[in-house]
Amino acid sequence: xxxxxxxxxxxxxxxACGFDIFGFAVDSPGDEIIVRKSNLPxxxxxxxxxxxxxxxxxxxxxxxxxxxxxxxxxxxxxxxLELILHKKMPLGSGLGSSAASAVAGVFxxxxxxxxxxxxxxxxxxxMEGERLACGSAHADNVAPxxxxxxxxxxxxxxxxxxTINTPAQLFATIVHPEIEVNTKDARHILKNEVxxxxxxxxxxxxxxxxxxxxxxxxxxIGRSMVDVIIEPIRAxxxxxxxxxxxxxxxxxxxxxxxxxxxxxxxALSRDQxxxxxxxxxxxxxxxxxxIGSELYVSGINQEGPKVLG
Amino acid sequence: xxxxxxxxxxxxxxxACGFDIFGFAVDSPGDEIIVRKSNLPxxxxxxxxxxxxxxxxxxxxxxxxxxxxxxxxxxxxxxxLELILHKKMPLGSGLGSSAASAVAGVFxxxxxxxxxxxxxxxxxxxMEGERLACGSAHADNVAPxxxxxxxxxxxxxxxxxxTINTPAQLFATIVHPEIEVNTKDARHILKNEVxxxxxxxxxxxxxxxxxxxxxxxxxxIGRSMVDVIIEPIRAxxxxxxxxxxxxxxxxxxxxxxxxxxxxxxxALSRDQxxxxxxxxxxxxxxxxxxIGSELYVSGINQEGPKVLG
Numbered sequence: 001x002x003x004x005x006x007x008x009x010x011x012x013x014x015x016a017c018g019f020d021i022f023g024f025a026v027d028s029p030g031d032e033i034i035v036r037k038s039n040l041p042x043x044x045x046x047x048x049x050x051x052x053x054x055x056x057x058x059x060x061x062x063x064x065x066x067x068x069x070x071x072x073x074x075x076x077x078x079x080x081l082e083l084i085l086h087k088k089m090p091l092g093s094g095l096g097s098s099a100a101s102a103v104a105g106v107f108x109x110x111x112x113x114x115x116x117x118x119x120x121x122x123x124x125x126x127m128e129g130e131r132l133a134c135g136s137a138h139a140d141n142v143a144p145x146x147x148x149x150x151x152x153x154x155x156x157x158x159x160x161x162x163t164i165n166t167p168a169q170l171f172a173t174i175v176h177p178e179i180e181v182n183t184k185d186a187r188h189i190l191k192n193e194v195x196x197x198x199x200x201x202x203x204x205x206x207x208x209x210x211x212x213x214x215x216x217x218x219x220x221i222g223r224s225m226v227d228v229i230i231e232p233i234r235a236x237x238x239x240x241x242x243x244x245x246x247x248x249x250x251x252x253x254x255x256x257x258x259x260x261x262x263x264x265x266x267a268l269s270r271d272q273x274x275x276x277x278x279x280x281x282x283x284x285x286x287x288x289x290x291i292g293s294e295l296y297v298s299g300i301n302q303e304g305p306k307v308l309g
Numbered sequence: 310x311x312x313x314x315x316x317x318x319x320x321x322x323x324x325a326c327g328f329d330i331f332g333f334a335v336d337s338p339g340d341e342i343i344v345r346k347s348n349l350p351x352x353x354x355x356x357x358x359x360x361x362x363x364x365x366x367x368x369x370x371x372x373x374x375x376x377x378x379x380x381x382x383x384x385x386x387x388x389x390l391e392l393i394l395h396k397k398m399p400l401g402s403g404l405g406s407s408a409a410s411a412v413a414g415v416f417x418x419x420x421x422x423x424x425x426x427x428x429x430x431x432x433x434x435x436m437e438g439e440r441l442a443c444g445s446a447h448a449d450n451v452a453p454x455x456x457x458x459x460x461x462x463x464x465x466x467x468x469x470x471x472t473i474n475t476p477a478q479l480f481a482t483i484v485h486p487e488i489e490v491n492t493k494d495a496r497h498i499l500k501n502e503v504x505x506x507x508x509x510x511x512x513x514x515x516x517x518x519x520x521x522x523x524x525x526x527x528x529x530i531g532r533s534m535v536d537v538i539i540e541p542i543r544a545x546x547x548x549x550x551x552x553x554x555x556x557x558x559x560x561x562x563x564x565x566x567x568x569x570x571x572x573x574x575x576a577l578s579r580d581q582x583x584x585x586x587x588x589x590x591x592x593x594x595x596x597x598x599x600i601g602s603e604l605y606v607s608g609i610n611q612e613g614p615k616v617l618g
Contacts, residue, residue, distance in 0.1 A: 021513045154517035155510070160532060162520050193502045199538070201464070202508070203515045204330045208463035210519040211471050220471065224463060229508070 008104035011096035025301035050087035063129030064105030094260035096141030102129025148304035171275035186261030225255025317413035320405035334610035338398035359396035372438030373414030403569035405450030411438025457613035480584035495570030534564025
């Protein structure tokens with residue numbers, strides 16, 4: 001095999017109460033990468049499609065490129081490679097765009113070389129892509145994109161990733177408003193201290209969300225999708241946040257919050273028709289103040305990255 | 310029925326990472342109460358056995374008395390009552406002694422009057438007993454004593470109690486060293502602020518412990534029994550804390566921490582023989598510095614309070 005095409009899913013990180021520790025993958029959108037063996041040494045990005053020229057083409061400045069380079073170094077390979085990256089989701093949207101590209105990249109090269117590493121062991125290389133994109137090697141987008149499903153990062157040091165079964169009828173709605181939030185900025189406005197009171201409230205919701213997903217208990221999932229630490233701060237960066245959230249709840253969503261560092265917002269619902277109705281209501285709320293948006297409705301992606309050809 | 314005797318179980322609150330939100334009940338020890346109808350109005354405590362004369366006998370200053378009085382007021386009953394309280398566990402031990410008495414009291418009166426209220430609806434009255442004993446109406450001892458099993462208090466306002474199934478082979482070891490810690494003091498030394506870093510670590514462990522119990526995954530339970538917020542502060546109040554904890558882990562415990570606000574320490578193990586060995590090792594560690602202790606080894610109590618006669 002000299003060439004491979006791979007898809008990796010977009011992800012919703014934080015999932016309301018689980019800042020830096022929760023994330024789940026969706027079936028759509030996602031990024032695609034083509035990785036081709038080359039006789040020339042080094043990793044070269046031949047083309048990036050769908051980024052409107054905004055992403056760097058130097059491999060060491062690109063999340064997929066750096067992830068693949070770190071991987072090759074680890075397995076002591078000097079395989080030359082050409083990459084073509086198809087960005088199929090908006091950049092800076094809070095949907096784990098950089099993570100999906102990094103995961104697609106390391107998954108592709110590992111397949112192309114005959115799977116020298118297990119899938120879970122690709123995580124540190126994909127996280128290097130995140131370090132480049134966000135300034136810190138967080139895993140709440142990379143891990144669900146790589147593993148599929150709903151993921152808990154129990155610990156960063158050592159890295160401890162737990163997958164949680166989700167009910168089959170649970171559907172995600174994602175609405176991406178046409179505004180942009182820089183991930184680094186979204187982290188910088190956060191505080192370094194949390195009150196004990198809010199820590200206790202947040203822990204209760206973290207426990208409730210995991211129990212709700214595993215039992216499963218849809219009402220408990222909804223009651224637990226409350227974030228008293230991050231959402232009140234980051235919501236300021238999203239125009240009409242409260243109205244859009246209320247629109248989601250009015251349409252029957254279990255809960256609604258910010259996807260990752262935003263500006264995308266997500267909701268969870270107990271079936272696909274509700275998730276679609278929720279999305280339409282959220283879009284209408286943004287539209288009422290002149291903000292266009294993209295809508296994605298999807299089940300929880302259970303497989304992670306996959307080979308397309 | 311003119312008289313009833315009830316047992317209510319001791320409880321381990323916090324369970325390492327879940328300050329104020331986690332608790333579980335044990336089969337032993339526990340408190341017993343006899344509640345007897347009387348023609349004289351009011352609630353009177355006839356006797357308290359096992360407290361070495363340390364608990365107040367005025368009903369309105371006793372956790373069981375106040376819980377029963379609050380209950381009677383709620384159902385608008387002027388039933389006269391006599392109480393005999395058998396304290397079968399050490400006071401101020403971190404085993405939910407005041408909670409067990411309050412739960413035994415409200416459960417007993419509700420049975421005696423033909424169950425006008427559902428069991429879960431007794432919680433607010435038992436919590437009034439806790440308010441008297443601890444200065445705040447926390448639920449992490451009362452709820453598991455009343456409901457049995459492992460309990461999450463997802464929210465205090467409104468009160469939202471979730472029960473978590475635990476693996477049948479999970480055994481608790483409790484060692485009560487013969488020293489005393491005042492619950493109010495143990496709360497006062499805590500800080501009002503938590504670093505964001507520690508909040509994230511703690512949330513990861515909260516999620517991991519719930520997932521570990523529900524999967525079940527014993528190793529995950531153990532990895533998640535880590536408390537970076539409360540234990541480092543309260544451990545100072547317990548002589549030899551680190552050595553006793555290490556003794557538990559050396560004997561094969563999944564994890565070990567402080568029970569409630571201490572000074573009792575608890576461990577969880579994957580079977581009864583291990584839990585017993587863990588307890589012996591913990592006692593030996595206390596004994597090596599001249600501290601005597603009591604040992605309790607028990608499964609997770611699944612039934613809560615029960616009628617003895």
